[in-house]
Amino acid sequence: MNSIDKYLKATKNVLIKPDRGDIEQKILNRISNISEKDKALLDEKFLEYLKKSNSRLYLLAEEIQNRPGKLIAILIAVAAIAGLVVFIYRNCRKKSQADKR
Amino acid sequence: MEEHPVKVHDTGEENLKEQTEKDHEEKEGGDLQQGGIAVDDRPLVEKSKKGDKAAFEALVKLYSKYVYTNAFFMLRDAHEAEDVSQEVFVKVYLSIKNFRGLSSFKTWLRKLTINTCIDKLRIKSKTMDKKVSIEAFEDSYEIVFPSYNHNLERNFLTRETLKEVLAIIVRMEESYRIPLILRDLQDYSYREIAILTNKPIGTVKTNIHRARKIIKDKLKLEKENKQA
Numbered sequence: 001m002n003s004i005d006k007y008l009k010a011t012k013n014v015l016i017k018p019d020r021g022d023i024e025q026k027i028l029n030r031i032s033n034i035s036e037k038d039k040a041l042l043d044e045k046f047l048e049y050l051k052k053s054n055s056r057l058y059l060l061a062e063e064i065q066n067r068p069g070k071l072i073a074i075l076i077a078v079a080a081i082a083g084l085v086v087f088i089y090r091n092c093r094k095k096s097q098a099d100k101r
Numbered sequence: 102m103e104e105h106p107v108k109v110h111d112t113g114e115e116n117l118k119e120q121t122e123k124d125h126e127e128k129e130g131g132d133l134q135q136g137g138i139a140v141d142d143r144p145l146v147e148k149s150k151k152g153d154k155a156a157f158e159a160l161v162k163l164y165s166k167y168v169y170t171n172a173f174f175m176l177r178d179a180h181e182a183e184d185v186s187q188e189v190f191v192k193v194y195l196s197i198k199n200f201r202g203l204s205s206f207k208t209w210l211r212k213l214t215i216n217t218c219i220d221k222l223r224i225k226s227k228t229m230d231k232k233v234s235i236e237a238f239e240d241s242y243e244i245v246f247p248s249y250n251h252n253l254e255r256n257f258l259t260r261e262t263l264k265e266v267l268a269i270i271v272r273m274e275e276s277y278r279i280p281l282i283l284r285d286l287q288d289y290s291y292r293e294i295a296i297l298t299n300k301p302i303g304t305v306k307t308n309i310h311r312a313r314k315i316i317k318d319k320l321k322l323e324k325e326n327k328q329a
Contacts, residue, residue, distance in 0.1 A: 004317050007266045008285040014263060016170040017243040019179055023186055024165045028158055030187045031194045038191050046192055049216060053209055054201040066290035 146206045150198050157197070161190055164207065168214050174282050175218035176225075177271050185221060189214050215287060219297050222275070262320070269319050273312060280305050281312035 030038075052058045064071050142163060148156030168189050172182040192213060193200075200209060244264055270278060279298060283289040291309075295302045 004266075004313055004320075005285075007263060008313075008316075010259070010263055011267055011270075012286055013246070014170070014267065015166045015245050016173045016182075017245045018166070018169055018183065019243060020183060023169050023183060024162050026183065027161050027165055027187050027190045031157070031161075031191060034191065034195070039195065041188060041192050042195055045216075045220070046196075046213075049213065050196055050199055053204060053212070054199065056203055059203055062293075066292055 142206050143202075146197070146200070146202065150200065152198075157194060160193075160206070164210055165190070167207075168210060171211060171214045171287070172218055174267075174271065174286065175215065175279065176221060181221060185214065185217050189217055192217075211287065215283065215289075215297070219279075222279070226275075265320060265323060266316055269316050270312075273315060277308050277312035277315065280308045284309050285313075 142160065145156045145160050145163070149160060165186060169182050169186045172185040172189075173179065176182055176185065189210065193210065200206070244267060246260060270281060273281070280294050280300075283294045283297065284291070289297070291302050291305050294300075294305045294309075298305065300308075
């Protein structure tokens with residue numbers, strides 16, 4: 001990783017100080033006085049986002065589409081484990097058959 | 102394009118390495134470091150879902166600056182960042198009872214903030230002259246380093262370089278800045294960025310690569326100027 005990537009990663013922890021007063025208090029005041037107009041913020045787009053973020057299937061599909069490499073790695077690992085189990089099972093079976101003879 | 106890593110402020114490198122390693126260790130399960138103590142937000146979210154206003158206020162205190170920072174980098178406007186922060190928390194307040202918690206609360210909040218900012222930018226691009234907002238923006242912000250970032254707190258050079266990097270990012274053209282922020286600061290995939298910005302994946306990748314190159318070149322130039 002070069003130095004720029006390191007700096008970009010470190011910027012994630014940086015915060016901006018709001019220059020126009022206490023943002024917390026402004027938010028708390030706003031949610032203390034919720035009006036009908038505020039309820040309109042829950043528009044179709046937001047409800048769709050809420051629905052998607054509450055859908056396990058959607059999140060899984062997104063994860064697969066966003067990181068196809070991860071899915072391939074999982075499939076390879078599963079195939080490798082399955083292959084190993086079959087190999088061990090066959091060996092055990094052969095051994096038991098030989099013992100019987 | 103060939104990559105030429107720029108070595109910036111050698112003394113800060115080691116500390117920055119430690120810092121980035123710490124980032125990897127940060128839990129995705131909704132923990133936020135505050136004042137050196139790991140805070141688990143899940144009990145607060147659960148209480149807020151049951152209508153506990155004090156718990157929701159605690160969530161606001163925990164995440165208000167985080168939401169504001171994300172909105173500020175996206176919009177480059179203190180007024181709008183404040184509006185978006187308020188809007189996001191109103192949406193969360195009104196709908197938290199429906200939040201199932203399949204992702205962490207912080208991730209949910211972050212994506213909601215980004216979506217709201219993207220909507221604002223779309224409206225803005227139709228109605229405003231972009232040059233005006235860049236000129237109005239000039240250094241009207243103050244960067245703070247959270248107290249748990251001891252390495253950053255101690256190391257002046259690293260801190261100064263980070264400030265320079267952020268200053269370069271916020272001054273960038275929107276077509277470079279937004280994909281770069283979404284990719285490198287918000288961990289979105291190229292596909293997600295392409296969907297959000299309505300651009301082909303190839304264009305998104307090219308713009309991010311160019312944006313990184315702009316940062317490298319400007320830091321290199323800055324270093325040369327300081328040495329001269």
